[in-house]
Amino acid sequence: MKTFLVCASFFVACANIPKFALAAPCQGIITVPSDHTIITSAGYPTSYEDYTFCRYVIQGPENQQVRLTFSGVFGVEESPSACAHDKVGVYDPEIASTASAIAARACRPSNSAYTHGPYCGQTAPANAITLRGNRAVVEFCTDYSGTDKGWAIQIEFIPLPTVAPWIVPVITLDKVAAINVLQSPNYPLTYNDRQVAQYIIRNPNRNWIIQLKSKLFDLGSDGGDRLVVLDVTNNVTRTFYGVDQSPQELDYLEIANSAEVHVNFITDASDTYRGFIIEVTSLGCAPNLLACDNNVGCYHPNASCNGVDDCADGSDEKWQYCAPECGSRRRRYCQQTFAALANYRDPTCWQPRLRRHNHLQPMDRLSASHCFTDRTATIWYPAANYRVKLGSQSLDKTAEADGGIFMEIEKIICHPYYRPIDHDVCLLKLKETIPFRKNIAPACLPPQDEPIPPAGTECLTSGWGTRVYSGSASASTHLRQVYVPVVSNEECNRAYDGEINERMMCSGTAAGGLDTCQGDSGGPYVCPLPDGRWALQGVVSFGAGCGDPGVPGVYARTAYFTHWIVDTIAANSN
Incomplete structure (x- = not known):
């Protein structure tokens, strides 16, 4: 067999090796020639050397991807913890998160930096490793501390997978409030690498506002995949990325005076995620106006319930809006959403903005005690520091621009037994009576000591908090809501080491991903009643992380405090 000598400036030793195979001890980088089909550790299959820190850089033809298969015997010194002694691992350069590890010296990054591996012991990986590109x-x-037989890896280059031709969906907004849905390619599976998918939205009536509202938006955190929204009529482009990018993920977008919008989804060569679900609809009224029930005409919220019909159908004066029954949701303004997905954006009529409060009487609201004190509960902040915003979906708009109102707080009354995480409820007495209308309505209060709803009951929570548990994460500018199932206190205590008591209740899923987060404190957790109304069963209190698998969110259990709430309201009524 013909042999030749392979050396590099980084080598401390060189070896004669058979053609099409590469084996040499090294303390640096080896560029694998493109005609080599096997790489092995030095001395394979007898014994490799101590003090090796080596990288084999593989690059194949364009439009191919690398496939690596461990073949023959495999022996790499084991250790009790995660290949702490000797190890072989693989980086995929097409994945952006590996860039810093590849740039560092060999064997310096942690094991978690590997795309595949690390591997050690006596059993090689059973399956081939397919990289995303040709590197x-x-x-x-x-x-x-010891050596073993080593390893051999077979190198193949295979064609990149082909993506089926994309058929451009065209949505025509020909009816006010009709909901259309854009989904990422392959949904509910992950989308493709290296794809450009376009969606066209046509709006024949330019007086209508085009609204895009995401139900799911997961493009990862590396910024490689993006959604570009082009207002063709006005030549305005907006680009949206995954979580923690700037600008952040698409949440809620209104486009005015436009006849056509193009939504372009562009993916890179690395990492695919769940993608997106975006609702597209047309609004016949400006954001600060309410639509008549028959979608013919608009009126200002301040014109509600004043005895004058501003709508031909009289809906601005309906008693169901002006003197509402507690717990009734309003179609369009409080519409149902899918129960299986996180991060819903439909407004809830009983969701105000302070740090989230819930209606009890025309001048009272319920919130969490920890919103009004420091972490030690020794310093309490005065009512003058706060205002309540009602009837609003957006935080980046004034109340007038959003159809909401601000109300002043007269008094904050927190539970006298409050200590951090326990008895976490406060009542807010407002200076004026709440003006109920189509976008402002109360939730019901449960009876004292009513049992916690059965585990698995789908209940609704909402707020303007962050998507991730991080000090640098930004709050949402638009109201989100999510259905999260009830978790029994017994199960919840497994995650919280017995801290959960009868004054608390929990919600979450084993898989995680559905939860409240930072900035949602004091928000409502409402559950359905048999008659179709909704009762305030909990107030967002605390949690370990946000949506972590098997770690529920915790709420102050409203039914434990009903007598205190009613008695406190009575004692503080003018």
């Missing part, structure tokens, strides 16, 4: 970096690290 791969194999890293081999050994210490001084």
Whole structure:
């Protein structure tokens, strides 16, 4: 068999190796020639050397992807914890998060930086490793404590998978309030790498506002995949990325005076995620106006319930809006959403903005005690520091621009037994009576000591909090809501080491992903009643992380405090 000598400036040793195979001890980088089909550790299959820190850089033809298969015997020194002695691992350069690890010296990054591996012991990975592109970096690290047989990896280059031709969906907004849906390619599976998908939205009536509202938006955190929204009529482009990018994910977008909008979804070569679900609808009224029930005409919220019909159908004066029954949801303004997805954006009529409060009487609201004190509950902040915003969906608009109102707080009354996380409820007495109307309505209060709804009951929580548990994360500018199932207190205590008591209740899922987060404190957790109305069963209190698997969110249980709430309101009524 013909042999030749392979050396590099980083090598401390060179070896004669058979053609189409590469094996050499090293302390640096080896560029694998494109005609080599196998790489092995030095001395394979007898014994490799101590103190090896080596990288094998593989690059194949364009429009191909690398496939690596461990073949033959495999032996890499084991250790009790995660390949702490010797290890072989693989980086995928097409994945942006590996860039810093690849740029560092070999064997310096942590094991978590590997795309595949690390591997050690006596059993090789059973399945082939397919990289996203035509490049791969194999890293081999050994210490001084022992050696083994080593490893061999077969290298193949295979064609990149083809993506089916994209058929451009065209949505025509020909009816006010009709909901159309845009989904990412392949949904509910992950979308494709290296794809451009376009969606066209046509709006024949330019007086109508085009509204885009995401039910799901998950493009990852590396910024490689993006959604570009082009207002063709006005030549305005907006670009949206995944979580923690700037600008952040698409949440809620209104486009005025436009006849056509193009939504372009562009993905890179690395990492795919769940994608998006975006509702597209047309609004016949400006954001600060309410639509008549028959969608013919608009009126200002301040014109509600004043004895004058501003709508031909009289809906601005309906008693159901002006003197509402508690817990009734309003179609369009409080519409149902899918129960299986996180981050819903439909408004809830009983959701105000202070740090989230819930209606009890025309001048009272319920919130969480920890919103009004420091972490030690020794310093309490005065009512003058706060205002309540009602009837609003957006935080980046004034109340007038959003159809909401601000109300002043006369008094904050927190439970006398409050200590951090326990008895976490406060009553807010407002200076004026709440003006109920189509976009402002009360939730019901449960009877004292009513049992916690059965585990698995789908209840609704809402707020303007962050999407992730991070000090740098931004709050949402638009109201979100999500259905999260009730978790029994017994199960919840497994995650909280017995801290959950009868004054609390919990919600969450084993898989995680559905939860409240920072900035949602004091918000409502409402559950359905048999007659179709909704009762305030909980007030957002605390949690470990946000939506972590198997870690529920915790609420102050309203039914424990009903007598205190009613008695406190009576004692403080003028």
